[in-house]
Amino acid sequence: MGFFHFQLLKKSKKSMARLGIIRTPRGVIHTPAFMPVGTQATVKTLTPEEVSDLGAEIILSNTYHLYLRPGTEIINKAGGLHRFMNWQGPILTDSGGFQVFSLGSLRRITDDGVHFRSHLDGSPHFISPEKSMEIQAVLGSDIAMAFDVCAPFPCSYEEALEAVERTTRWAERSLKAPHAPGQVVFGIVQGSVYPELRERSAREITALDFPGYAVGGLSVGEPKVIMYEVLEKTTPLLPEDRPRYLMGVGTADCLWEGVARGVDLFDCVLPTRIARNGTALTSKGKVVVRNAEFADDFSPIDADCGCYTCRNYSRAYLRHLFKAEEILGHRLLTIHNLYFTLGVMAEIRQAIREDRFEEHMDEFLKQLNSTNVE
Amino acid sequence: MGFFHFQLLKKSKKSMARLGIIRTPRGVIHTPAFMPVGTQATVKTLTPEEVSDLGAEIILSNTYHLYLRPGTEIINKAGGLHRFMNWQGPILTDSGGFQVFSLGSLRRITDDGVHFRSHLDGSPHFISPEKSMEIQAVLGSDIAMAFDVCAPFPCSYEEALEAVERTTRWAERSLKAPHAPGQVVFGIVQGSVYPELRERSAREITALDFPGYAVGGLSVGEPKVIMYEVLEKTTPLLPEDRPRYLMGVGTADCLWEGVARGVDLFDCVLPTRIARNGTALTSKGKVVVRNAEFADDFSPIDADCGCYTCRNYSRAYLRHLFKAEEILGHRLLTIHNLYFTLGVMAEIRQAIREDRFEEHMDEFLKQLNSTNVE
Ligand SMILES: [Zn+2]
Ligand SMILES: [Zn+2]
Numbered sequence: 001m002g003f004f005h006f007q008l009l010k011k012s013k014k015s016m017a018r019l020g021i022i023r024t025p026r027g028v029i030h031t032p033a034f035m036p037v038g039t040q041a042t043v044k045t046l047t048p049e050e051v052s053d054l055g056a057e058i059i060l061s062n063t064y065h066l067y068l069r070p071g072t073e074i075i076n077k078a079g080g081l082h083r084f085m086n087w088q089g090p091i092l093t094d095s096g097g098f099q100v101f102s103l104g105s106l107r108r109i110t111d112d113g114v115h116f117r118s119h120l121d122g123s124p125h126f127i128s129p130e131k132s133m134e135i136q137a138v139l140g141s142d143i144a145m146a147f148d149v150c151a152p153f154p155c156s157y158e159e160a161l162e163a164v165e166r167t168t169r170w171a172e173r174s175l176k177a178p179h180a181p182g183q184v185v186f187g188i189v190q191g192s193v194y195p196e197l198r199e200r201s202a203r204e205i206t207a208l209d210f211p212g213y214a215v216g217g218l219s220v221g222e223p224k225v226i227m228y229e230v231l232e233k234t235t236p237l238l239p240e241d242r243p244r245y246l247m248g249v250g251t252a253d254c255l256w257e258g259v260a261r262g263v264d265l266f267d268c269v270l271p272t273r274i275a276r277n278g279t280a281l282t283s284k285g286k287v288v289v290r291n292a293e294f295a296d297d298f299s300p301i302d303a304d305c306g307c308y309t310c311r312n313y314s315r316a317y318l319r320h321l322f323k324a325e326e327i328l329g330h331r332l333l334t335i336h337n338l339y340f341t342l343g344v345m346a347e348i349r350q351a352i353r354e355d356r357f358e359e360h361m362d363e364f365l366k367q368l369n370s371t372n373v374e
Numbered sequence: 375m376g377f378f379h380f381q382l383l384k385k386s387k388k389s390m391a392r393l394g395i396i397r398t399p400r401g402v403i404h405t406p407a408f409m410p411v412g413t414q415a416t417v418k419t420l421t422p423e424e425v426s427d428l429g430a431e432i433i434l435s436n437t438y439h440l441y442l443r444p445g446t447e448i449i450n451k452a453g454g455l456h457r458f459m460n461w462q463g464p465i466l467t468d469s470g471g472f473q474v475f476s477l478g479s480l481r482r483i484t485d486d487g488v489h490f491r492s493h494l495d496g497s498p499h500f501i502s503p504e505k506s507m508e509i510q511a512v513l514g515s516d517i518a519m520a521f522d523v524c525a526p527f528p529c530s531y532e533e534a535l536e537a538v539e540r541t542t543r544w545a546e547r548s549l550k551a552p553h554a555p556g557q558v559v560f561g562i563v564q565g566s567v568y569p570e571l572r573e574r575s576a577r578e579i580t581a582l583d584f585p586g587y588a589v590g591g592l593s594v595g596e597p598k599v600i601m602y603e604v605l606e607k608t609t610p611l612l613p614e615d616r617p618r619y620l621m622g623v624g625t626a627d628c629l630w631e632g633v634a635r636g637v638d639l640f641d642c643v644l645p646t647r648i649a650r651n652g653t654a655l656t657s658k659g660k661v662v663v664r665n666a667e668f669a670d671d672f673s674p675i676d677a678d679c680g681c682y683t684c685r686n687y688s689r690a691y692l693r694h695l696f697k698a699e700e701i702l703g704h705r706l707l708t709i710h711n712l713y714f715t716l717g718v719m720a721e722i723r724q725a726i727r728e729d730r731f732e733e734h735m736d737e738f739l740k741q742l743n744s745t746n747v748e
Contacts, residue, residue, distance in 0.1 A: 040698040041691070047682075047702070070669070070694040077670050078690060086686045295444070296451050308421075312460045316452060317415070320444040324414040327701050328421070 004142075004184045004211055006031075006243045006264075012357050016235060016262035019352045022243055024090045024142045025182045026082070027057060031243060031264040032352075034250055034345045035060040035092060036338055037272060040069070041085040044272050045331040046338075048087040054307075054335065055342035058090040058142075060267040063135050064099035067127075068118050072138040080140030080180075092267070093141035094247075095132045095174070095188075098150050098216075109149070111166065129170040133177035133185070141183060145214065146174035148188040153222040160192035163217070168204040175208055186212040186245060189238070193222065193230055202237035213238045214245040215263070219254075228257050235262035252281065252344050253368060256361045259348050271341045275333035278322040281340045283367055289318045289333070307339035308332075378516075378558045378585055380405075380617045380638075386731050390609060390636035393726045396617055398464045398516045399556045400456070401431060405617060405638040406726075408624055408719045409434040409466060410712055411646060414443070415459040418646050419705040420712075422461040428681075428709065429716035432464040432516075434641040437509050438473035441501075442492050446512040454514030454554075466641070467515035468621075469506045469548070469562075472524050472590075483523070485540065503544040507551035507559070515557060519588065520548035522562040527596040534566035537591070542578040549582055560586040560619060567600055569607055576611035587612045588619040589637070593628075602631050609636035626655065626718050627742060630735045633722050645715045649707035652696040655714045657741055663692045663707070681713035682706075 003025060010019040022029040036043045036051055039062045043051045051059060061081060066072075078084035081091060100107055100114045107116035113128030127135075129147040136144035147170050151163040167190045175185060187210035191197035205213065215234050218227045231246065238244055243264040249255075250268025258266060271281060278290035282302040287294075289301065300310035301318070309318075309332040321329030344364075351360040377399060384393040396403040410417045410425055413436045417425045425433060435455060440446075452458035455465060474481055474488045481490035487502030501509075503521040510518035521544050525537040541564045548559060561584035565571035579587065589608050592601045605620065612618055617638040623629075624642025632640060645655060652664035656676040661668075663675065674684035675692070683692075683706040695703030718738075725734040 040694075040700055042695060042698075042700050042702045045701045045705070047705075069698055070690070074670050074690055074694070078672055078688065084688075084691055084694075086691075296448055298452055314452065314458075316444070316448060317458055317460075320414075320448070320458075321416060324416075324443055326414055326416050327419045327704065328416045330701065331419070331705075 003182075006212065006241065008241060010352060012352055012355070014358045015260040016232075017259045017348075017352050017357045018262060018264065019349055020243065020264055026088065026090045026142055029057045029090060030349060032255070032259045032345060032348055033057060033265055034255065034341050035265065035267040036342075037062075037267055037269045038085070038087070039065050039269070041066060041081060043334075043338075044276070045327070045334045048085065050335065051087070051338070052089065054338045055346060056089075056338070058092060059087060060092045060094065061139070061141065062099065063093050063096035063132060063139065066139060067096060067135050068120055068125075072135055076138045080138070082140060090142040091139075092143040092265075093136045093139050093145065095145040095147040096127055096135065097132065097147050098248075100127055101150055111169070129173035130177045133174050133179060137178060137180040137183065140180045143212065144179060144183055144185045146171045146185055146187050146210070148190060148216055150217050150220065151190060151192045153192065153220045155192055157194055157197070160190070160194055160197050163192070164190050164197050164201045164204075167201060171205055171208055175210070184211045186210055186214050188214045188216040188247075189234060190217045191234075192217055193226055195233055198230060198234045199237060202234060206237070206239060210242070212243040212245065214247050216247050218246065219248045224254070224257075227254075228261065231258065231263070232261045238262075250341060252283070252341070253365055255341075255344055255348060256364060259352075260358070260361060268341075271337035272334050275337050276330050278318070278329065278333060280333055281337050283340075283364070284370070285368060287315070289315050290322045291319070294319045301336055302340075305336065305340065307336050309336040309339075377556075380586065380615065382615060384726060386726055386729070388732045389634040390606075391633045391722075391726050391731045392636060392638065393723055394617065394638055400462065400464045400516055403431045403464060404723060406629070406633045406719060406722055407431060407639055408629065408715055409639065409641040410716075411436075411641055411643045412459070412461070413439050413643070415440060415455060417708075417712075418650070419701070419708045422459065424709065425461070425712070426463065428712045429720060430463075430712070432466060433461060434466045434468065435513070435515070436473060437467050437470035437506060437513065440513060441470060441509050442494055442499075446509055450512045454512070456514060464516040465513075466517040466639075467510045467513050467519065469519040469521040470501055470509065471506070471521050472622075474501055475524055485543070487521075503547035504551045507548050507553060511552060511554040511557065514554045517586065518553060518557055518559045520545045520559055520561050520584070522564060522590055524591050524594065525564060525566045527566065527594045529566055531568055531571070534564070534568050534571050537566070538564050538571050538575045538578075541575060545579055545582055549584070558585045560584055560588050562588045562590040562621070563608060563612070564591045565608075566591055567596065567604055572604065572608045573611060576608060580611070580613060584616070586617040586619065588621050590621050592620065593622045598628070598631075602635065605632065605637070606635045612636075624715060626657070626715070627739055629715075629718055629722060630738060633726075634732070634735060640719075642715075645711035646708050649711050650704050652692070652703065652707060654707055655711050657714075657738070658744070659742060661689070663689050664696045665693070668693045675710055676714075679710065679714065681710045683710040683713075
């Protein structure tokens with residue numbers, strides 16, 4: 001039935017950047033790859049065909065949100081998440097752990113699992129590693145994530161240590177729990193900013209022999225330099241023949257920096273989330289089309305962009321749509337932002353293929369930083 | 375430069391139903407036709423290509439809304455409404471009169487025009503027949519509407535008479551005002567429910583020799599039977615060789631009833647407006663996909679519908695999107711509702727062509743009323 005296979009096609013000689021291909025029962029993923037986020041069984045505003053046409057080969061969906069609404073019973077009756085939302089390609093589901101931990105006072109953690117209250121209606125729930133895998137099995141994602149403990153930033157050594165130990169125990173339980181046919185589970189390495197904890201977590205998690213590994217506990221508020229530093233010490237601890245996933249990261253600069261440190265998979269809500277407020281990502285930084293300065297600017301968001309939005313609509317029109325609260329504005333910016341992000345990813349793969357990743361990265365970051373005031 | 379031509383292709387022998395074709399510089403319109411409404415320079419949630427692919431050959435846009443936002447200066451700089459919003463086909467613009475009269479206490483009418491305050495920011499404005507035509511010329515619509523006075527329902531004979539007299543004077547002024555190159559102006563017949571006023575209005579307005587005529591002052595709150603009665607006395611007063619437009623009407627039953635009484639053009643916000651609340655139009659009545667009964671209903675909105683939405687998504691998924699406030703739900707229902715409405719229109723044209731309009735209408739209305747509880 002199912003098969004999952006990662007093939008390393010090429011390694012850069014000057015950095016840890018690598019080119020690969022992941023084969024899954026539902027299609028191949030050319031890595032390094034970016035996964036658009038479809039939190040509630042939809043990549044906001046877009047049809048699955050549009051997401052696919054923009055170049056996405058895999059999407060990410062959120063176990064916590066789908067568990068609460070519409071609930072596993074309905075998705076089970078629908079025949080799984082793919083059929084429910086009409087996305088034919090691979091889906092990666094997170095474990096729900098990150099969302100549950102973010103609930104703050106609404107949750108209580110024991111070694112068994114997490115008791116929490118729904119952010120929707122306050123109803124009480126409990127998710128354990130087994131429960132997370134059960135939900136993900138119903139969703140029928142192609143890649144499920146082990147249920148882990150993500151320590152906040154900053155956090156003490158003791159807190160980070162506890163998260164690492166629990167993450168290992170929960171990883172074992174996640175692996176033992178039943179999965180959907182053809183579904184694989186990725187392990188997650190924690191350890192916060194402490195090198196020896198990262199090393200210990202990597203050793204324990206990789207000992208469990210997952211078909212892929214995520215670097216968790218990053219992009220949780222720490223400065224980017226620290227993220228890069230931790231990342232570059234962690235990826236060498238992971239087996240070269242398994243895909244590596246940097247969770248929750250996906251701005252253009254981080255895509256390059258992550259790939260340079262050996263990452264194969266990324267996801268981030270930012271491109272789709274900021275589209276809602278009229279913010280466009282470009283190779284020269286952000287453009288906030290809502291701004292008054294664009295009221296009579298009839299140029300596209302980005303003259304160099306080949307997306308549907310830039311080929312057909314002006315900043316003035318897009319601004320009008322946002323001022324008038326017209327949904328098409330959100331939709332057109334989502335198209336642009338995903339086209340841009342997936343395009344950066346394609347550019348990265350091409351650069352690795354042509355042995356010019358590092359030079360290309362320098363140019364890209366120089367242009368981005370020359371105008372990006374963020 | 376521009377040409378505008380209406381060709382009557384066929385007349386039913388048993389009713390006033392007629393088949394025709396309107397030629398405009400921007401494309402042909404097969405009549406009877408339904409015009410989707412793009413109030414704020416966008417047919418809500420859809421791209422122009424999608425609107426066109428759904429079968430629309432002409433859209434309607436609102437002068438009042440565009441005048442206030444983004445304003446004529448910006449649309450003028452954009453090179454007109456077509457270029458601003460990227461719709462290549464014909465556009466009909468209303469005169470703004472109807473919206474302005476609907477403002478109630480915010481407006482004051484004199485014979486010169488209407489003083490009103492913006493519903494957006496309360497700023498004072500004045501629209502006269504000349505001003506309406508000036509705005510519509512900037513918009514560059516293919517069909518502009520004369521600035522008229524729409525009497526409410528119910529209204530006294532005296533009030534209706536005053537509206538008729540003013541509508542005639544304003545029609546003359548609308549016609550004398552400058553228009554955009556290739557733009558034609560349609561006259562509007564008023565007269566409320568009073569046959570002699572309808573007759574007088576029709577006589578005075580047709581004497582001005584417009585290339586097309588609208589029946590105004592209907593669908594303003596009167597029972598449908600009264601609308602049909604007035605309509606059937608009014609259309610015979612209009613020249614056979616000019617297109618006839620029934621303003622603000624477009625539910626499925628009204629499309630058949632309107633065509634049976636000699637109408638060629640319709641517009642209505644309902645199909646796009648109710649999509650927002652999760653209500654779908656079908657040949658068997660309305661389906662409110664938001665309703666709890668559809669939570670685990672994995673059938674499409676309408677098993678007989680060939681639209682993108684019905685071919686790919688279940689009621690359960692659509693309901694989930696609405697419960698989760700996901701924009702894709704609004705979009706998918708807009709697609710379905712326009713496909714349905716434009717499909718009814720195509721069905722009507724086919725029936726006239728094949729000399730079975732009246733029989734087909736009976737069947738259609740029987741099925742619609744058998745289950746429609748509205
Ligand atoms: Zn673009
Ligand atoms: Zn449909």
